[in-house]
Amino acid sequence: MILAALNQENPLERTFAELKTGRVVRIGRKPVALDGEDVDLLKIPWKDRLISRNHFSAHLDESGGLVIDRLPALGGRSKPNALYSNVPSRDREELDEPLRLSPGDSFCVGLKGSTSFFCLTSVGDLDEAVEKLAELSEAEAAGLTPGRTTLVDYDDVEQLNEYSLRLQLKMLQRELPEQVLSGWTDEEELFSRTARFLEGSLPGQKGVSAGYVSISKIDGEVECELLNRDPTARADFRPSKTLLAQLDLEHPTKEDVHIWSSKEDRRVFRVGSLGTEIDWVSVIPVASMEDGAEVYRDESGRPVYQYVVVRQATETAAASFVPFLRLIASLVASLLQAREEQRIQDRMATYFSPALRSVMGREDEALFEPAMVDCSVVFADRRGSSRILEKANTDEEILDRLRENQEIVSEITGTVFEHEGVITDFSGDGALALWGWPKWVESKRAHARKSVEAAEKIVQNLADHVEFEEEHGRLMSSVRLGVSTGRIAVGKTGPSQQWHISVFGGVANLGARLERIAKEFKVPILISSETRERLVEDKRVEKEGRLLRKLCFIQPAGFDQSYPIFELVQPKDLGGSGVSREKVKLYEQALEFFIDRDWDDCIDLLRPLSEEDEPSLWLMKRALKFRKNPPDEPWQGQIRSLIK
Structure with missing residues (x-):
């Protein structure tokens, strides 16, 4: 059996006592047990001056019913206030004592008191008991016809x-x-x-x-x-x-x-x-x-x-x-x-730059519905974040690493916004960015160039996070990026209260794989062949002098076909390969030998390059492997990647 006390002035304030056979519970503002007295205490913590320090006691009788006994007055004080029916004060009636209660019964202390007590089978029954009291009054009103309403302006x-x-x-x-x-x-x-x-x-x-x-x-x-x-x-x-x-x-x-x-x-x-x-x-x-x-x-x-x-x-x-x-x-x-x-603007701030948000405020929201769009995507990820966190030995070191991750993701986001891109998703240490969507963006036609410019700028802006790694004997960039271009499905998904932007399709999946494959080549940026073709068509790219290197034909994990992939060459001090145009020509000539199964000539060209160039070392190892165990026919130069 449960005795519950409820503050009528604040129904969230409640307190409970469990009645056990043979045990007495004393209830009051500050109940106390006398020396040698074995009783349980239930204190009423809220302010109700009509409740005495030691007001009444409760116990279970032989039949299991709850019995309430008002305590006698202490010396020099009046007897504690009487117990009343638990109704609005104007309708309260004093109850006979001792008061015997069954589950569902209730009472108040004092004619104007603000504390109600309930006899319950379980604590969870209190809300239902309070609601029933309200329904009794409401039921009386429901049976009456209201007076006519006078229409007034x-x-x-x-x-x-x-x-x-x-x-x-x-x-x-x-x-x-x-x-x-x-x-x-x-x-x-x-x-x-x-x-x-x-x-x-x-x-x-x-x-x-x-x-x-x-x-x-x-x-x-x-x-x-x-x-x-x-x-x-x-x-x-x-x-x-x-x-x-x-x-x-x-x-x-x-x-x-x-x-x-x-x-x-x-x-x-x-x-x-x-x-x-x-x-x-x-x-x-x-x-x-x-x-x-x-x-x-x-x-x-x-x-x-x-x-x-x-x-x-x-x-x-x-x-x-x-x-x-x-x-x-x-x-x-x-x-x-x-x-x-x-709230909508804040939600959009996650994905769109301030300039884009100002445009979006004037556009039809239907334009965000999923659609097939020609876009460029960039997958950016913090390199080695899991390994870095594993090396953290204390809570403070872990938090420092997480704060550093946050700084890097913030830098990635800011750079994307500066280049008129859209952030569609975040992971703990990276982001997915998109160019060419929404459709009204002025830079839509140049989305491949914009995405590559942003990828380069991200690497440059994170120069302070470049680290020398003994394992590789060279400087390594703090990020890896994969850039892919083509038609993808893009638009808002999820409920209206919390929608977000999502991308779907092979082009988006390829961009994600390129970011992971960049780990094999130990270079910061890989781009797809379609992205490279768009760059070649853009006359501004030629003037800016970007250097691209065709690395190989690779079949990413989960793909049925292979794709030519390209390195966007970055300086060594930014963690890139830093190869010259002459070495790019030698590498691509070696790649032709590799595709033609001319393993010896391929290895001879790559051997001097591999001493300082990770992609050359990567391709030479494959050539050595295939010279010993040639690939089965039909083979057109593709290399399978198991990295997802």
């Missing part, structure tokens, strides 16, 4: 008196910016801040409770969810489903404003779901005042409304406050819309 209501108007302006000018507009981080916080602002800003009104609710109808029954789960909100703030049932939930509009007054709707306000203390209630759609604006909806697609309850109202007509409340509801809608637009 709330933009033409009577003006507030001068004092009230000036007070409202003060709240808008001074309080609103600080309490609502700045510093909120998510939807729930905005709703909570705005609700608290409203509770203190209605001129001359007292006992204001405000909230934001999303509403739906399921099997004809109105269901609502309070969106500002504010711990400081009134525990008895429960929107009336009887009133909410009058809203047009099928076709919600920003003009669907409802206000109920106790003077006109007595049959509704008399029942327990609202109570006689309530003077008026307003329900206003959260929607911008702009023409054609729709009611804001939560993530489940339910319309959201501002719900305000006023107790002990002044004589000022309730309708007089509607323009003010509509203004706040409109402001909330505008803030949420601005946040959503910013």
Whole structure:
């Protein structure tokens, strides 16, 4: 058996005690056990002055029922407050003692107390027990017919008196910016801040409770969810489903404003779901005042409304406050819309440079749908990151390596953006970049050149990370890059709330393989034959003097055919091979001998080159292997790569 205590002022504050046969639990603000006394203690941690330090005890009787005994008064003090039925304070009745409870029963301490106690079978039953109490009051309201709603143009209501108007302006000018507009981080916080602002800003009104609710109808029954789960909100703030049932939930509009007054709707306000203390209630759609604006909806697609309850109202007509409340509801809608637009921009910032994002803001989102596009892709990866992390012996060393990885990935991203590229994916130590998409980009026709320029610039910008490796006896670049060009499928994938850009197809897969194959040749940049052909066609490339070397015909892992691949030669001080044009010609002549199965002439040309050139050493080893064990026919010079 479980005894649960709940703070009505903050339902999130709860505490529990498990009752065991033969054991007594003492409950209070600061319960204590006397010397030699063997009892369990349940402390009420929140502030409720109606609960004494040692208020009552609980134990199980022979039949397993829960028995509550109020403790006697200590010397010089009054007896602890009596136990009452767990209902709104105006309807509470004192309970007979000792109090015997069964699972599902509950009680309160004191006529005006704010702490409820529940007898439960398990801790998980508490939420259901609290909800049942609310449903009892709501059920009473559901059986009554609300008074007729008077249609009023709330933009033409009577003006507030001068004092009230000036007070409202003060709240808008001074309080609103600080309490609502700045510093909120998510939807729930905005709703909570705005609700608290409203509770203190209605001129001359007292006992204001405000909230934001999303509403739906399921099997004809109105269901609502309070969106500002504010711990400081009134525990008895429960929107009336009887009133909410009058809203047009099928076709919600920003003009669907409802206000109920106790003077006109007595049959509704008399029942327990609202109570006689309530003077008026307003329900206003959260929607911008702009023409054609729709009611804001939560993530489940339910319309959201501002719900305000006023107790002990002044004589000022309730309708007089509607323009003010509509203004706040409109402001909330505008803030949420601005946040959503910013969220989209932030998401796009992952993929697109600032210049591209400014263009995208003016384009149709349909242009991001998957399509076959002629593009160039660059796969960039931090070389040896796994090995570097394995050498880290302490937590601080691991974090240093990760920070260094982050710096390198940031440099890659910045360089891609500078060259009008798009980042479509990240790994822990690399990125996938794309040129030639979206379709409206001005550099689309020159995407092969742009991608190669970016690859070169990435290597140059990471010159500080070049390291000398004893294993290879030379400087090695910190990155490897594979560049491939052709038609690929590209576009946004995933749910609308969190879509990302993806690429598919053989061209993209080839680019990924080239990045990995660059590890075999120990060079920073490999490009595909199609990328090379586009560069040759671009007259600007010839003027810039780039040096390309045809390395071999290679069949990447997972591919059925072989492809000629090319090294984009980089200087030795950047970790490249640094070969001259003369040596490139000698290498490519040796490659022709290799393809023609002239192993001896191939090896003779490569032997002097291999002393300082890793690709020459790589090809010479294959030639030596094939001279000993020639490849089976048919063979056209291709070499299989097992690296994925």
